Amino acid sequence: MATASTTSTFDVLRIREDFPILNRKVNGQPLVYFDNAATSQTPQQVIDVIVDYYSNYNANIHRGVHALSQEATDAYEQARIKLQKHFNIPQAYQTLFTSGTTHGINIVASGFSEILKAGDEIIVSALEHHSNIVPWQMLCEKTGAVLKVIPMTDSGELDMNAFDALLSAQTKLVFVNHVSNALGTVNPIEEIIAKTHQVGGAVLVDGAQASPHIKADVQALDVDFYVVSGHKMCGPTGVGMLYGKEAWLEKLPPYQGGGEMIDQVTFEKTTYAGLPHKFEAGTPNICGGIAFGAAIDYMNAIGFDAIAAYEHELLVYATQQLLEIEDLRIYGESKDKTAVISFNVGSIHPYDIGTILDKLGVAVRTGHHCAQPIMDFYKIPGTVRASFSFYNTKEEIDVFVAAVKKAVSMLG
Ligand SMILES: *Cc1c(COP(=O)(O)O)cnc(C)c1O
Numbered sequence: 001m002a003t004a005s006t007t008s009t010f011d012v013l014r015i016r017e018d019f020p021i022l023n024r025k026v027n028g029q030p031l032v033y034f035d036n037a038a039t040s041q042t043p044q045q046v047i048d049v050i051v052d053y054y055s056n057y058n059a060n061i062h063r064g065v066h067a068l069s070q071e072a073t074d075a076y077e078q079a080r081i082k083l084q085k086h087f088n089i090p091q092a093y094q095t096l097f098t099s100g101t102t103h104g105i106n107i108v109a110s111g112f113s114e115i116l117k118a119g120d121e122i123i124v125s126a127l128e129h130h131s132n133i134v135p136w137q138m139l140c141e142k143t144g145a146v147l148k149v150i151p152m153t154d155s156g157e158l159d160m161n162a163f164d165a166l167l168s169a170q171t172k173l174v175f176v177n178h179v180s181n182a183l184g185t186v187n188p189i190e191e192i193i194a195k196t197h198q199v200g201g202a203v204l205v206d207g208a209q210a211s212p213h214i215k216a217d218v219q220a221l222d223v224d225f226y227v228v229s230g231h232k233m234c235g236p237t238g239v240g241m242l243y244g245k246e247a248w249l250e251k252l253p254p255y256q257g258g259g260e261m262i263d264q265v266t267f268e269k270t271t272y273a274g275l276p277h278k279f280e281a282g283t284p285n286i287c288g289g290i291a292f293g294a295a296i297d298y299m300n301a302i303g304f305d306a307i308a309a310y311e312h313e314l315l316v317y318a319t320q321q322l323l324e325i326e327d328l329r330i331y332g333e334s335k336d337k338t339a340v341i342s343f344n345v346g347s348i349h350p351y352d353i354g355t356i357l358d359k360l361g362v363a364v365r366t367g368h369h370c371a372q373p374i375m376d377f378y379k380i381p382g383t384v385r386a387s388f389s390f391y392n393t394k395e396e397i398d399v400f401v402a403a404v405k406k407a408v409s410m411l412g
Pocket of ligand 1: 036038100101102103129131132177179180206208209229231232381
């Protein structure tokens with residue numbers, strides 16, 4: 001059996017000091033937090049920014065002449081520029097703050113309801129999160145467009161030959177996640193984007209699961225829309241980002257009416273504000289946006305290459321150890337995957353394993369992970385999913401593997 005040793009090149013013990021929550025106990029045991037694909041933990045540097053905002057300059061933005069409002073506006077717009085730089089977005093006004101990935105997808109889906117006609121086609125992948133399936137179904141019902149699905153293979157990858165066959169002049173929009181939250185598969189989005197553009201369609205990539213591990217460059221990808229959530233990248237909940245190519249953002253109608261998104265209002269006619277305000281109706285999550293910017297700074301200071309390399313070490317180490325357990329099956333065997341392990345042991349219900357792990361202080365996710373179609377494909381009710389972050393350790397994986405073995409011996 002492999003032995004735990006903390007890698008010398010990545011100072012994980014130093015990094016762990018930034019995360020106060022990692023010191024707490026759960027059911028009398030030290031917390032082992034392996035539910036990072038659902039939400040990440042928050043470093044003190046980001047918590048400090050939140051406390052500072054509400055302690056010192058909480059005010060509404062973009063309208064006040066007073067000092068607090070100016071300070072809050074400046075900090076919020078600086079955060080937008082941090083996001084813009086991080087994702088290599090051409091202009092700050094193409095960097096839209098949202099409440100999260102789901103909100104970003106809905107802005108695009110609802111905008112396309114004015115663009116699509118009956119008989120147009122939308123392609124989604126079999127590896128999607130529910131938040132990526134439901135808005136497209138609603139859009140198809142409204143417009144008469146047809147929803148097509150890229151099937152998956154047994155290894156948890158997209159069937160790209162089937163994708164080629166689905167593409168046609170009718171293809172108006174392709175929607176795919178960069179990384180599957182249920183299996184960790186990194187999808188070949190470059191190829192999907194290039195091929196979709198060849199037939200004249202647009203591509204929206206859901207980067208919620210990729211963004212904590214992979215620094216996406218939207219211009220190099222040539223992607224039409226890219227969406228993320230702050231809370232999966234060490235930021236707070238309730239804030240996210242939508243990037244769109246300028247021509248698309250000009251073309252799409254506003255999503256919501258309200259303050260911030262208007263230019264002139266009379267009862268006869270309202271003219272809309274320019275980008276980004278056209279899509280940012282109402283008072284936004286000001287503190288959340290500023291804290292999201294701080295989270296991006298925090299992760300970049302560690303470095304995405306270092307994060308990816310270290311997390312890959314954790315993935316390999318955990319995979320080797322888990323596969324020593326009899327009857328354990330891992331779902332999602334793509335060579336290119338992030339540090340997510342979805343598994344079952346024999347016919348034991350994943351919920352039962354998860355419950356015992358919780359008693360032992362280990363937080364994992366059990367169930368369908370908002371990706372019911374993947375579970376249907378494998379004919380299982382769900383999986384146990386352990387997802388690692390750069391602040392996890394091999395020692396924690398040892399605790400986790402021992403806990404899985406204990407659960408199996410109790411339930412098996
Ligand atoms: C988490 C997640 C979402 C949903 O994000 P919200 O922050 O809940 O809007 C969508 N897609 C993927 C791939 C995710 O991992």
